Amino acid sequence: MARDPRHDVLFEPVRIGPRTMRNRFYQSPHCTSFGAELPGAQAHIRGMKAEGGWAAVNTEFCSVHPSSDSRPLVSARLWDEDDARNLAAMADLAHEHGAIAGVELWHGGCVAGNLETRLPARSVSQMNDDSLYSTSCYELDKAGIREIQGYYVAAARRARAVGFDIVNVHASECGSIMQHFLMAKYNRRTDEYGGSLENRARFWLETIEQVREAVGEDCAITARLCVDTLNDDPRGIRAPEEAYQFIQLADHLVDFWDLQAGGWVAAEWAGDDAVASRFAGEFSHREYIAAVRPATRKPIAAVGRFTNPDTMAEAIRSGVIDIIAAARPSIADPFLPKKIEEGRYDEIRECIGCNICASRFAQGAPIVCTQNATLGEEFRRGWHPERFTSASNAEKTVLVVGAGPAGMECAMVLGRRGMSAVHLVDEQDALGGSLRAISSYPHLGEWGRVTSYRRVQLDKLANVEVILGTRLDAEAVLTYGAEIVVVASGARWRADGMNGPTQSTIPGAEHDFVHTPEQVSAANGAIDGDHVLVYDTDGYFTAVGMAEMLLAAGKRVTVLTPYANFATFMFFTGEAFRVNRELRAQGVEIVPLHLLGEITPEGLRAQSVWAPDPVHWEADAVVLVTQREPRDALYHELRADPDRLTQEGIEAVYRIGDCLAPRTIAENIFDGHRLAREIDTPDPETPLPYLRELPDANRERSLQESIPGGPPAMRT
């Protein structure tokens, strides 16, 4: 398909000071947990995007000094030349693919817990901040301010020395010392750095100016600014008022603007930065950007979970932004720009807005993506999202039983690796497996993109047959004629109340007024009874979906959970605050810290986590969202008779996804992908080891020995 001329505007170059972006696609700084300490992983995750057509790729937030240490969250660092050397790999790889590289300089002020470096936090005012670790800090005096500014300058110089093209002074997501100086909420200073708007902006303006002076001739200078804190606090930043003025004050200091709204720090999550798809669609912060647009004529980059080239083109043509910034869409599809450029629209893998990516960072773990199994594996496993080697056993035929996320992914990758014939069979009359019901949960429609994308790609693969509405029992699988069988039969919610916290079933779960999530889904929430109690030990989206579905069906809903919060996992995806607030506002009764002990027709016996005394609850119906169990009977039946397998010519039987162990959709897709990538290794069932970037102990020791008076323990 030829590119739609309406999208040509996206491929116009944009001049940003001394540098030029070859198109309007800017991979917005985003977290990976790779930092400067996994240089291979860092370079390759960004390099892949550069190869995929992003004109500019950026690091995540990059600490400029040990006094801003984000542990257990992982930032990039530019503390010394070693950090710079590590990040150089990223700049080099970006350049190799025709992109420019940017670094987002960050000092967290009081937000930095400094758990690794153990330095006292310091910020605009003495306070206990509102971040996760509520750190206490000291107030910077002027000398301290100069020092911090010096850190930014030094870091900028290091960045330029190793080839970075963009230097970004971060003042956003409510997690930056810059933003704390800007906001009256944190800035209680009485000197020239506090008080009036101009005073509050002074530190920020001076820093940008110094950075510009140091590297501005070679590097494009930008300032990532939060234009609206998206909450009701009058001390927040408002787009048409303070933000407008901030931009006017700094406009002469930047080559372009990188603007966002909302925060990613505890209390500010109510006004999200990376908005999950359950709350909003593309460019949901448009009005805030539009409100400040008239303040500057410099190019504006802004994110909006852009996946649709029409939305992007319209945003550019309307003039509200000049550069399409994207984090999550670049994660789901590093080749998004190239695919649009080449008119390969139906190959675009769209972000589903589940925020699993952010949830890994929030747990201090490497980034992953539900839609893109290769995300984060570019270096350590050498996986390329668009390239697949031919399988050395391609003459074999494969039967994949189950077309849920794992099965679809496995069949798709096997197809791309040239297996002579792959049959993907499912008993349902449509693809998707468990995702069919899940994407029908209220607000999760975009999760259906996991299926839509794979449906289209599977359709294109001449060597893959999709066979629906067909249930295969063991005999049918044995006589199917495939040499390789992959069982991807999924999992089911347990109806007996077996749960993690107590490792027991719940007596009374067999009553017919007790339901599983599948049953509630099938009835679209319209089960019998007016008052429904949802018992949740799963902690993620299923119980939320149940509550919403039951509400929509007119039920009165109580949610009982032994955890301190309902939907506790959603703190990692940034959805917890809004989900809890909205459900409470709709009348859902949320009861945390309680275990459900027994279900009888007369009532429910629960108990507080803190005390064993029984607490009585009543409800007309109960929904148990406790745990899932694999539907693996088929797998075990097949494996039980190895002689029969040999007789029928079946060389291997594998299981993937939920039917091996119930997990998140992201892990299931990864599972299917990995098996297909490694189907021709000697032992496909066992994942190959991946590259680990370990520090060199000898190097560390010799470094320490070179420091006069270094730690005695290092001297042997």
Place this chain on the structure above:
Amino acid sequence: MSGVLVLGGLAGGRLPAATLEMIGAGGALCEQGAGELTVALLGHEPEAHVQEVNVDGVAEIVTVAAPQECFEAHVHQAALEALIGARAPAVVLAGHTLDSLGFAAAVAARGRHGFAGDVTALSWSERGLRARRGAYGGRLIAELEFPGKETVLLLLRAGAFEPAGGAGRATVARLDPELEGRARTEHVEFREAAVGAADITKAELLLSIGRGIRDSEQIPRFERLAELMGAALSVSGPLVEAGWAPGALKVGQSGRTVAPRVYLALGISGAAQHVAGMSKSQTIIAVNSDPQARIFDIAHYGAVADLSEVAAELERLFDRREPAG
């Protein structure tokens, strides 16, 4: 062989509107030198319809009475063979209909005539007849000629030709071929199709709604409009993602592929993934308030208008009439 013979087959005791289009097409050929225009009325009590086809350009009307009331393919085959034998036309025009599909090609094969179906344009010159039709699912246009064929039988697509009108001064004649006993099928009964859950891939008419409807509350209104129009309701992808409609109604590359007779797209922008699922529809009509909407590139007819207002007018119109079909 000379002259054009238009086969006006009766259906359900009535003369299809498309007959006048065939007469128009035939008349144009005659003006280009194909000879005289004859219209044959074939069916039960054809005399009753003579005046309906006595229009401008028609030289002769021939009635052929079929022995039975319902259409029977073998009877019509015999009748057409007799007509061709009697009138020796250079061109025979019939409609590309479910009825004619039952016998026209048989007549052409047996008589070694020229033949083409679903023809959308034709012309006559000293070289003879030239016809145009779609090819490769309508992706291409083919121009056909019929060298060495004294008689060419064409099935014309309805709606592709201008209908004839005015008043004619045709002579009327009768042909009485032996049609008794030519039937080879036995009519049992007529049946309405089972009214099950609408499978959008089987619908003849589709009313398809997109993001332009703005509000999920509007869906029942469009469901009702679809029913009034005798159409099935389908949707574009964004409505399914927003949770406003089930996946079974989705038209698109990752949904259903449809090719109805008429696809009426309201508030659909025409993104590539959607178009891939409906581009083979025979007639695409699009209403969108955005004049730049891509749907207008592939629609046959378009209107830049407020779809709510147009929908209200359609409701008014169809409420008064009986549902189509």
Place this chain on the structure above:
Amino acid sequence: MKVLVPVKQVARLGEDLVLEGPGPPQAEGWELNEWDAFSLEAAVKLAEGPPGGEVLVVTVGPERAEEALLACLARGADRAARIWDPVLEGADPLAVAAVLAALAATEEPEVILCGAQSSDAANAATGVALAGLLDLARVAVVDAIECNGDRLTVHRELEGARAEVLRVALPALLTVQTQINEPRRATLREIKQARAKPLVTLGLSELGLDPAGVLAAAGSRTVALAEPERGEGARMLEGSPGEIAARIAELMRADAGAL
């Protein structure tokens, strides 16, 4: 009961078309005509019912068409035949019907099931032309088939989602509409075993035909093939919402039945 199923392998065109004169354009790939999957399934079902039988699939096509025949053999056909001669390149329905008629005459099937049309040319003519040449009773465009001994009860599709129920005595030819059944999918074993089933290749002379005769039987000749004029876009309807609605209603009914 012997059922003959003529099938066609149709071209799948890519995004960019390369046209060279009136000949068929370059295909991106080939697939079995969509309608033929349904007629094949209907045939296999008939042969599976009492008193049993066999299904013979036949296609007029070059070597690449064997793939389509193998797909049919994998899905229940018993034998296959491919007929080809270079003169048949781009043959029209009447020429194809003449060739099929020669084969049918040697096989004498009780039932011939054809797809109602092919997805490429969509003349919807080959089946009925074949019936005409063989002087077989036929019903075109059926969406239901029931076998009652020596006759078939079928539903003939009518406009407006109605149907006519007819009975026809054997031998007969039917052209079959899509959605009449659920075509079965072949397992990998059936696909592999299809290669062992009989598949013969026949030239015109083996059927007592000659190229000149086939050419003479053809009903038309394509003299030009072109892409439709681009950039035409839609014919825009003007006026008030009421006028637009009226025009839409007209367009929706333009093809409908009676005056």
